[in-house]
Amino acid sequence: MTWGRISLVVCVVLLALAPLTLSPFRLGLLAKYLCFAIVAVGIALAWGQGGMLTLGQGVFFGLGGYAMAMYLKLEEAGSAGLPDFMVWSGVEELPALWKPFGNPVFALAAVVLVPGLVAFLLGLLVFRQRVRGAYFAILSQALAAAFVILLVGQQGLTGGTNGMTNFTGFFGLDLTDPNGQRAVYAIAALVLGVLFLVAKLLVRSRFGRLLVAVRDGEDRVRFLGYDPALVKTITFTVSAVMAGLAGALFVPVVGIISPAMLGIVPSLELLVGVAVGGRFVLAGAIAGAIAVNYAKTLFSEDFAEGWLYLQGGLFVLVLVFAPKGLAGVVESVRERFGRKPVEVTA
Amino acid sequence: MRSRTFSRGLTALLLPALLATACVDEPGGGAGASGDEIKVGILHSLSGTMAISEVTVRDAELLAVEEINAKGGVLGKKLVPVTEDGASDWPTFAEKAQKLISQDKVATVFGGWTSASRKAMLPVFERNKALLWYPVQYEGLESSPYIFYTGATTNQQIVPALDYLAAQGKKKMFLVGSDYVFPRTANKIIKAYAAAKGIEVLGEEYTPLGHTEYSTLVNKIADAKPDAVFNTLNGDSNVAFFKQLRGSGITPQTTPVVSVSVAEEEVKGIGPENVAGHLVAWNYYQTTTTPANDAFVKAFKAKYGADKVTSDPMEAGYNAVYLWAEAVKKAGTTEVEAVRKAAGGITIEAPEGTTTIDGDNQHVAKTARIGLVQADGQIKEVWSSPGPIKPDPYLRSYDWAGGLS
Numbered sequence: 001m002t003w004g005r006i007s008l009v010v011c012v013v014l015l016a017l018a019p020l021t022l023s024p025f026r027l028g029l030l031a032k033y034l035c036f037a038i039v040a041v042g043i044a045l046a047w048g049q050g051g052m053l054t055l056g057q058g059v060f061f062g063l064g065g066y067a068m069a070m071y072l073k074l075e076e077a078g079s080a081g082l083p084d085f086m087v088w089s090g091v092e093e094l095p096a097l098w099k100p101f102g103n104p105v106f107a108l109a110a111v112v113l114v115p116g117l118v119a120f121l122l123g124l125l126v127f128r129q130r131v132r133g134a135y136f137a138i139l140s141q142a143l144a145a146a147f148v149i150l151l152v153g154q155q156g157l158t159g160g161t162n163g164m165t166n167f168t169g170f171f172g173l174d175l176t177d178p179n180g181q182r183a184v185y186a187i188a189a190l191v192l193g194v195l196f197l198v199a200k201l202l203v204r205s206r207f208g209r210l211l212v213a214v215r216d217g218e219d220r221v222r223f224l225g226y227d228p229a230l231v232k233t234i235t236f237t238v239s240a241v242m243a244g245l246a247g248a249l250f251v252p253v254v255g256i257i258s259p260a261m262l263g264i265v266p267s268l269e270l271l272v273g274v275a276v277g278g279r280f281v282l283a284g285a286i287a288g289a290i291a292v293n294y295a296k297t298l299f300s301e302d303f304a305e306g307w308l309y310l311q312g313g314l315f316v317l318v319l320v321f322a323p324k325g326l327a328g329v330v331e332s333v334r335e336r337f338g339r340k341p342v343e344v345t346a
Numbered sequence: 347m348r349s350r351t352f353s354r355g356l357t358a359l360l361l362p363a364l365l366a367t368a369c370v371d372e373p374g375g376g377a378g379a380s381g382d383e384i385k386v387g388i389l390h391s392l393s394g395t396m397a398i399s400e401v402t403v404r405d406a407e408l409l410a411v412e413e414i415n416a417k418g419g420v421l422g423k424k425l426v427p428v429t430e431d432g433a434s435d436w437p438t439f440a441e442k443a444q445k446l447i448s449q450d451k452v453a454t455v456f457g458g459w460t461s462a463s464r465k466a467m468l469p470v471f472e473r474n475k476a477l478l479w480y481p482v483q484y485e486g487l488e489s490s491p492y493i494f495y496t497g498a499t500t501n502q503q504i505v506p507a508l509d510y511l512a513a514q515g516k517k518k519m520f521l522v523g524s525d526y527v528f529p530r531t532a533n534k535i536i537k538a539y540a541a542a543k544g545i546e547v548l549g550e551e552y553t554p555l556g557h558t559e560y561s562t563l564v565n566k567i568a569d570a571k572p573d574a575v576f577n578t579l580n581g582d583s584n585v586a587f588f589k590q591l592r593g594s595g596i597t598p599q600t601t602p603v604v605s606v607s608v609a610e611e612e613v614k615g616i617g618p619e620n621v622a623g624h625l626v627a628w629n630y631y632q633t634t635t636t637p638a639n640d641a642f643v644k645a646f647k648a649k650y651g652a653d654k655v656t657s658d659p660m661e662a663g664y665n666a667v668y669l670w671a672e673a674v675k676k677a678g679t680t681e682v683e684a685v686r687k688a689a690g691g692i693t694i695e696a697p698e699g700t701t702t703i704d705g706d707n708q709h710v711a712k713t714a715r716i717g718l719v720q721a722d723g724q725i726k727e728v729w730s731s732p733g734p735i736k737p738d739p740y741l742r743s744y745d746w747a748g749g750l751s
Contacts, residue, residue, distance in 0.1 A: 161526040
């Protein structure tokens with residue numbers, strides 16, 4: 001067994017032991033970090049492998065999250081009732097947009113398809129026009145800003161700035177009960193594991209090599225007869241679906257979804273985790289997302305005032321001293337002290 | 347080979363993060379009232395857009411805790427505040443509330459400002475059967491058994507302001523608000539009132555929180571020529587709105603603006619010269635003349651600086667700590683159900699005057715006050731209700747409000 005395999009096994013064991021050792025509160029926080037880690041896998045794919053600096057993952061996270069929240073709200077309100085926020089927003093009849101979300105199959109399909117479809121159409125439009133680099137980043141960021149304004153403005157449909165909160169059940173699980181919370185954690189861990197493997201297979205495949213080639217020399221790939229726009233669109237779509245799934249899991253884990261989670265700043269925070277961990281290595285991105293969010297909890301609990309400076313300082317330090325993130329540090333340490341590198345430079 | 351680095355990258359990276367999470371799981375810090383200390387949670391935004399307002403409430407609450415401790419504490423025990431940052435982010439409020447309850451095991455929590463933060467915390471407190479004291483005027487239509495509301499509900503602020511305008515003969519009104527729950531619900535109530543009392547609503551405009559471009563809106567007001575503007579804008583937006591309103595030549599004499607989210611602290615930010623002469627509606631001003639207020643203003647300035655002002659939400663937060671302390675004394679314990687039972691009818695001589703908890707809806711009876719902003723940034727009371735108004739969050743005692751709740 002290689003060292004990497006061993007550590008993989010250790011991580012799985014640790015994640016499996018967490019429900020036994022952590023209090024329900026801490027376990028809930030870990031489950032939240034895992035949701036962000038799922039987004040990080042998608043960002044590592046799009047940004048690390050594909051060179052698409054996406055500053056708007058919050059949009060897809062939100063689409064998945066709201067689709068899930070709509071189902072849970074309807075489930076709670078029962079067949080005749082309206083979700084609580086509609087009552088105080090003055091909505092008297094269930095809006096047509098909401099009706100199909102009463103069906104769990106439709107809602108779950110929407111969690112995957114809506115972010116995927118939006119990303120696919122957007123990608124097709126944008127990448128065909130050869131929008132890339134900073135222009136793509138700005139565009140994705142503007143999308144996040146617009147999305148938040150849309151959600152806030154449609155208070156009767158979306159709950160406005162409040163978003164949706166007060167969820168008690170999740171597909172028969174009681175979210176107020178520690179066992180229900182453990183089950184939700186297990187689902188989040190499982191989804192992260194599966195998506196990590198999917199991403200890994202994708203990167204190792206022929207498609208993955210093509211993606212890196214597009215990142216490093218888009219025009220050359222085009223001259224070789226491939227369609228870089230399609231490669232990028234597919235990758236962007238996959239990363240959006242991952243963010244959507246993460247958003248859908250976030251709702252039962254944290255118990256609230258609101259526009260405050262989806263705007264420019266939270267989208268950037270998702271990116272920071274990936275940058276700190278190392279965007280070129282999938283596992284690094286996961287570790288970065290968990291570490292950065294864990295640091296956020298730790299700093300804000302121990303230094304309620306000024307924790308943002310600590311968080312910012314950590315980010316600056318990592319980027320100054322390790323531009324490839326923590327994964328880059330591990331790699332270079334290994335190259336210096338570990339086995340001889342396999343690659344031989346010509 | 348890149349592929350190999352993926353499994354390798356897992357190494358030292360995930361391990362420390364996971365181990366650290368596991369290690370920190372301290373087994374909770376004992377009960378809220380263990381030993382000779384009682385822990386109380388204070389949960390406001392210390393960072394983000396709401397920090398500028400919420401920090402002042404936190405300061406007032408800490409002052410109350412300090413004063414109570416100086417007088418020997420509660421049940422012979424010292425209060426120990428545990429402060430957390432809600433970061434102007436609603437899920438964070440929910441998370442930190444859970445942390446205060448299950449990790450710190452606080453006896454009660456004082457916190458929140460925006461309705462969104464309260465709505466996010468509500469399920470957490472109800473699920474854990476823990477207590478929250480919420481200190482800000484809000485849109486009503488809520489009465490959680492685990493929340494005490496020490497700010498005004500609509501019948502103690504907005505309805506008296508409307509009565510005042512109607513008595514002044516204002517027949518045409520224009521509604522301006524930030525786009526979130528409080529202004530939208532407030533305007534729903536205002537429109538129901540207007541429809542019943544024959545007042546014409548000429549326009550209803552919302553802008554996003556933090557919006558600063560008001561020339562279009564000011565033009566609309568100038569064209570509509572209302573008798574009064576009802577303003578539920580929040581935060582920074584007020585600065586731009588009042589500056590542009592003044593720039594367009596609309597004066598308080600022709601078109602007074604009544605604001606329900608502009609207090610002494612905000613007047614300082616807007617610049618008194620831009621807002622002087624306009625009206626505000628609250629339950630307390632720094633200039634309110636009661637013995638308790640003299641002491642409160644003096645103590646606040648002594649602790650935080652002579653240039654500090656006191657405002658309604660600060661005073662409501664300060665009261666909350668005292669009201670809770672009195673309820674605990676009466677109950678003889680910090681146990682939540684006992685405190686809830688004891689709280690009904692608790693009365694204190696607060697800076698705003700006599701303040702009594704209503705046992706039915708856990709709101710507080712408060713005197714409504716209309717104030718006129720002065721050139722020096724202070725607010726002069728021009729009208730007040732004859733006595734404290736009984737809280738009625740669902741407006742059940744008003745026949746025009748039948749269809750609202």
